[in-house]
Amino acid sequence: MAVSIALIILLGLGADYLLRRVKLPGLVGMLLVGVLAGPYVLDLINPEMMNVSGDFRKIALIVILLRAGFELRRDTMHRVGKAAVTMSMVPALFEIAAVTWVGPMLLPIARIEAAILGTILAAVSPAVVVPLMIDFMDRGRGTGKGIPTLLLGASAIDDVFVIVLFTIALGMAGGGEVHVWTQLAKIPLSIGLGILLGVIPGFFLLWLFRRYDWRPPKRTLVVMGTAILLTWIEGAVERWVPAASLLGVMAIGFIILEKSESIAHIISQKLKKLWVFAELLLFVLVGAQVNIQVAWKAGLAGMAVILAGLFFRSIGTYVSLCGTPLNWKERAFCVVAYLPKATVQAAIGAIPLAAGVAGGEVILAVAVLSIILTAPLGAIGIMVMGERVLDHGARSSYRFKDLREKQGLARVGERVRDKGSSAVWKVIEEREIWEPAYEEPGGPGNAGDLPAIVLRFWQEQSGGKPGTGKTLTKTYTAQGPAFGDEWEILYDW
The missing domain is CATH 1.20.1530.20 (Na+/H+ antiporter like fold)
Structure with a gap:
């Protein structure tokens, strides 16, 4: 077999x-x-x-x-x-x-x-x-x-x-x-x-x-x-x-x-x-x-x-x-x-x-x-x-799905470790936005908008509540740095 x-x-x-x-x-x-x-x-x-x-x-x-x-x-x-x-x-x-x-x-x-x-x-x-x-x-x-x-x-x-x-x-x-x-x-x-x-x-x-x-x-x-x-x-x-x-x-x-x-x-x-x-x-x-x-x-x-x-x-x-x-x-x-x-x-x-x-x-x-x-x-x-x-859905939300998969982004509620400082943070907010595409000077123009995902992180502290204390906001696009270069997702099992 x-x-x-x-x-x-x-x-x-x-x-x-x-x-x-x-x-x-x-x-x-x-x-x-x-x-x-x-x-x-x-x-x-x-x-x-x-x-x-x-x-x-x-x-x-x-x-x-x-x-x-x-x-x-x-x-x-x-x-x-x-x-x-x-x-x-x-x-x-x-x-x-x-x-x-x-x-x-x-x-x-x-x-x-x-x-x-x-x-x-x-x-x-x-x-x-x-x-x-x-x-x-x-x-x-x-x-x-x-x-x-x-x-x-x-x-x-x-x-x-x-x-x-x-x-x-x-x-x-x-x-x-x-x-x-x-x-x-x-x-x-x-x-x-x-x-x-x-x-x-x-x-x-x-x-x-x-x-x-x-x-x-x-x-x-x-x-x-x-x-x-x-x-x-x-x-x-x-x-x-x-x-x-x-x-x-x-x-x-x-x-x-x-x-x-x-x-x-x-x-x-x-x-x-x-x-x-x-x-x-x-x-x-x-x-x-x-x-x-x-x-x-x-x-x-x-x-x-x-x-x-x-x-x-x-x-x-x-x-x-x-x-x-x-x-x-x-x-x-x-x-x-x-x-x-x-x-x-x-x-x-x-x-x-x-x-x-x-x-x-x-x-x-x-x-x-x-x-x-x-x-x-x-x-x-x-x-x-x-x-x-079938329509192409030029600004379809499914483009955000592709971005998440390519970047390997953490989700709301997941804990991540900063690879530089080893500090543990938690993702407490996620937003989907459209940003103008970056163009080289003298480029053709009309590059259109690209999907971007904004993540807000909260540094875990004993006795603290999510959103209080130190927070950090970062935006991820297909053109920007990779999520995995900076963060490691943590799991219990």
Whole structure:
């Protein structure tokens, strides 16, 4: 298994580099590596690795959803909340209806089997959508109207909604008694309990990090361990109550960001570095699940069903955005961003066949084909359209985020040691300002404003209160001296 991990890292990184060189998303290269190295083509990945592939993919998905949670701001969620709820249901219903209608005409399956296929195809892939949206947010693209946040929230709820509909359709195909309204009631219950499942540990972790000044990697590992436990809790209680644990994972980040932006950004920076490895695992192993031979059986008829579903899904997405401040180009971008299929289809595509559904083999073939068609094309479409359509946010607050990362600045509440005098200070205030860029005499002019962060330090003294006694204020910019040249951040553990 160790050799398989080495192959995933080396081949995945190589494919990522080559695809980025030609201005395409690196995840497309990782998916292709997974398909080729997987058990259905070259069989380079050890069977033991494939046996635990589901756990690795879940952990990788948790990493990216945690990052998403640490980017969800309350004010942006308020602006896009209604549209996100609509987008989480309407496009999926349009796609399910289209596949249910067209499926029996083109494929050897009954109407109820086509409905099952529709529910499988209707789930958007958070593994593809979320990383690309976070990349746009990191660069301040589309943040003026909250478009990346809209797609993050909608895609998370979309999966919960679709999986409940899949359960209903599968139950009806099995001939058992299905209480449709009871199943539908599970959707808001699952969403509510999932969020609650994340809010409670979110507040506890926040208290823990405020009380004990741990190093950022240890804080990040504690958050990761807690998030993984949430998914275990979902499986443990699913016999009695449904709980969307992946929404809970995002809720942890949202709570910490809402109550302590400084702590949230420290953890988010470490998750960003952890994602480099997690991304390789996720997309290479998703690609390894794709059976080319099974997909081939779906043929042109399967492709036609997928395209019909995507056409109606696109209509549903556009309709969902009516009444929003988005222009037609931004709505078209959302349509494209809502097309990729990958993780859900790989996870549940084979369930109907295992359950003895008559058309199970056809359903699996079309599900696999949908991954091959939509994951790479959707990712490319998102990146190309996003660069052309989303606003640049010239004075975006995300430029301050880049400055913090490059300078390695301490956060409010953290203790630092002066490398010159060895005196211990505490950061008690932080402000973001814009300063005119420095220009050489006789320069071209119009250099524009640059982000700057002002930190106020208080020298710790016994019996003193922060802000009383000796304080020090310093301003940091990309052009100025590095924070680490003068200060060392102190941690308890």
